[in-house]
Amino acid sequence: MQAPSSVIYHQPIHLSNYEDTSIQQLQSQSSSPVSLYEQQNSYQAKQVKHVKKKTVTRKLKMYGDYDDYEQKKIDEEKEHTYKYKRNFSFNRFLKARFFDAFESFIHFMKFVYDYLFCCKLICFILRTDADTQKRRLLERKNLINKAQMSQALSSPSSSSTYSTSIISDNTISNLDKMENSMNNFLNENPLLSFNYDQQLNMSTNSTLSYLKMYEEHPNNLVLDLDETLIHCNEKSLNDDSSIITVQFQNQQKNYYLHQRGYLQEFLEQCALNFNIYIYTASTRDYAEEVVKIIDPRSVIKKVYDRSSCFYDGKQYLKSLKTLGLDLNRTVMIDNNQACVSNNIENAFKIKDFFSDKNDRELQKFQNILNKMCKFTGNFKDFIQSYQS
Structure with a gap:
């Protein structure tokens, strides 16, 4: 039976021929087994x-089936390319979403940082006034303790006086020996005894006066700074000026400060009978720098700055009602007529000060305040009768 014409028979391929040829070639190329x-x-x-x-x-x-085979290979390559592109697009989408989320997280953390920084700044501003007041009270307390100690050491009493102060036993015995030697020296020199007692009484009286400056008084004295107690200028007008450095709008400026005549004596005398407060329309940094110079003994109890004033559209005005003081026992001295008019029942107007060396206005007001502290009634009545 003959095979169909469409079927073509091929002879089978034998590998023996290839093997013999390969072996002969390899043997000719290399001799190593x-x-x-x-x-x-x-x-x-x-x-x-x-x-x-x-x-x-x-x-x-x-x-x-050769064409189908080639088409199948092409389709497989296309499918592989499509899967690769799809995976690549999906990975790129995930990366984009990840970076967007990371950027949003960074913005959120920046917002949280700014918010916490603002909160901290606000707390610092609110705490500044309390810290300043606390520091001044602590300085005042230390000065009182030093004055009490000096009074105890200057008193010529027995050893029981020293035992009441905060001194160790060894220190007490040493002080007793010093006191005995001093008494023996005075007995041998009677001419010096009177001078010693007189100086001792003077020292004790000055110490008591020093302590009285830091006591709480029922009377309140509110003072202005510029053109009332001092005058500041960018140029020095005399040799007695002091230099203060104030930071204004991120810039440091130097000013020459001129104190009004009799200022130190005025503050120390008023501190014996009044609680002294500074009430100024200037900034807090400026006011604190000025107070450090004019008040070396820390007799001023508190400083009120521009934040305690109100703005009427032209200037900053003051109101004693915002300070929380007893207005029946409060007096104010200011050179600004608008501030005096706003507190007419409690205020005196003083002449403007512009570095005049012969100015004696504070001495005049010292006499008025000495009379006021002895007045037992309402200060408003005293001020009204004086102005009339």
């Missing part, structure tokens, strides 16, 4: 792969 064996195996593997590929291609062409 090990290298010869390895080269023979690799060559045979290549020949088998080549034969299989030819066989598959021939069968596909024989049965008409």
Whole structure:
């Protein structure tokens, strides 16, 4: 029976011919048995792969499936490319979303940092006034303790006086010996005894007066700064001026400060009978720098700055009602007529000061305040009767 014309028979491929040829070639190339064996195996593997590929291609062409095979390969490559692009797009989408989320997190943390910084700044501003007041009270307390100590040491009493102060036993015994030696010296020199007692009484009286400056009084004295107690200028007008440095709008400026005549004596005398307050329309930094110079003994109890004033559209005005003081026992001295008019029942107007060395206005007001502190009634009545 004859085979159909569409079927083509091919002779089978025998590898023996290839094997003989490969062996002869390898023997001619190398004489080493090990290298010869390895080269023979690799060559045979290549020949088998080549034969299989030819066989598959021939069968596909024989049965008409070669085009489908090539199309299938193309479709597989396209699908592989599509999957790769899809995965790449998805990964890029994830990266974009991740970076967007990370950027949003960074903005949120920056907002939290700014919010906490603002809160801290507000707390610092609110705490500044309390810290300043606390520091001044602590300085005043230390000065009182030093004055009490000096009074105890200057008193010529027995050892029981020293035992009441905060001094160790060894210090007490040493002080007793010093006191005994001083008494013996005075007994031997009677002419010096009177001078010693007189100086001792003077020292005790000055110490008591010093302590009285830091006591709480029922009377309140509110003073202005500029053109009332001092005058500041960018140029020095006399040799007695002091230099203060104030920071204004992120810039430091130097000013020459001129104190009004009799200022130190005025503050120390008023502190014996009044609680002294500074009430100024200037900034807090400026006011504190000025107070450090004019009040070396810390007799001023508190400083009220511009934040305690109100603005009427033209200037900053003051109101004693915002200070929380007893207005029946409060007096104010200011050179600004608008501030005096706003507190007419409690205020005296003083002449403007512009570094005049012969100015004696504070001495005049010292006499008025000495009379006021002895007045037991309402200060408003005293001020009204004086102005009338």
